[in-house]
Amino acid sequence: MTAFLLIVVLILLFIGIPVGIALLLYFIPRRFGYPKAGKYLTLAFSFLILTVVILSVFEDELFSKKDAKELIEEQGIILNDDFILEDNESKWAIGDNYHTFTLHVSNQDKQNSIQEIRYSDNFKQIGEPISDLYWDSNDRYNGKKQTQNYETNKIIVREYLKPNGNGYAPTFGRITIYKNRNSLVFEDIDY
Numbered sequence: 120m121t122a123f124l125l126i127v128v129l130i131l132l133f134i135g136i137p138v139g140i141a142l143l144l145y146f147i148p149r150r151f152g153y154p155k156a157g158k159y160l161t162l163a164f165s166f167l168i169l170t171v172v173i174l175s176v177f178e179d180e181l182f183s184k185k186d187a188k189e190l191i192e193e194q195g196i197i198l199n200d201d202f203i204l205e206d207n208e209s210k211w212a213i214g215d216n217y218h219t220f221t222l223h224v225s226n227q228d229k230q231n232s233i234q235e236i237r238y239s240d241n242f243k244q245i246g247e248p249i250s251d252l253y254w255d256s257n258d259r260y261n262g263k264k265q266t267q268n269y270e271t272n273k274i275i276v277r278e279y280l281k282p283n284g285n286g287y288a289p290t291f292g293r294i295t296i297y298k299n300r301n302s303l304v305f306e307d308i309d310y
Contacts, residue, residue, distance in 0.1 A: 137168050182207045187220055190305055194277055194294055196232045200225035205302075215288075216309040221302055229301050233275050236268045236296070243269040259289045273298055283309075 141161050148157035174181065184204050191198060203223040210217045224232070236242065243249055249269050264281045274295050281290040288309045295304040 141165060179207050179209050187222060187305070190307070191294065194279060194292065196235060196294060198224060198228045200228050202228065218307045219305060221304050224301050224303050226301055229296060232296055232303065236275050236277050239268040241266065241268055245270050245272060260285050
């Protein structure tokens with residue numbers, strides 16, 4: 120019964136409210152003697168809703184190499200050579216958002232990225248204790264962005280936790296560079 124109720128509520132939210140607004144945009148101007156204005160307002164609103172739906176459904180297909188490069192550069196990793204966007208995936212649920220992509224980078228960009236992480240102030244070598252940045256943080260919702268850089272036998276990692284204020288999920292991200300191949304994996308998680 121609870122699942123059925125949830126489905127009814129979701130249908131009302133995502134279909135009923137937009138249809139109701141469209142009907143109001145059509146009938147209110149028509150009632151005041153402006154039938155063309157009602158048609159144009161309804162068409163404009165329908166186009167806006169259709170655009171939002173298309174952008175949401177095809178979000179992964181519209182993700183570009185430029186978008187990937189910008190997200191990587193926000194974390195201080197600069198890619199100078201051309202790369203291949205091998206995989207891109209986004210998932211979301213109410214209150215959660217997960218985005219990951221994999222890049223095939225040049226050997227020079229891989230080495231530069233590894234050096235950038237290794238020469239960071241808080242870099243931890245193999246065997247040093249690594250904290251769980253998300254759960255060990257004193258205040259995940261306020262304060263400064265925290266980063267953690269470390270190395271294991273197979274990967275080099277830069278993690279970050281960016282608070283977004285009270286009531287908003289913090290952003291947790293990870294850039295993983297594999298030692299045995301030219302792959303760079305970016306993960307961005309809001310939960």
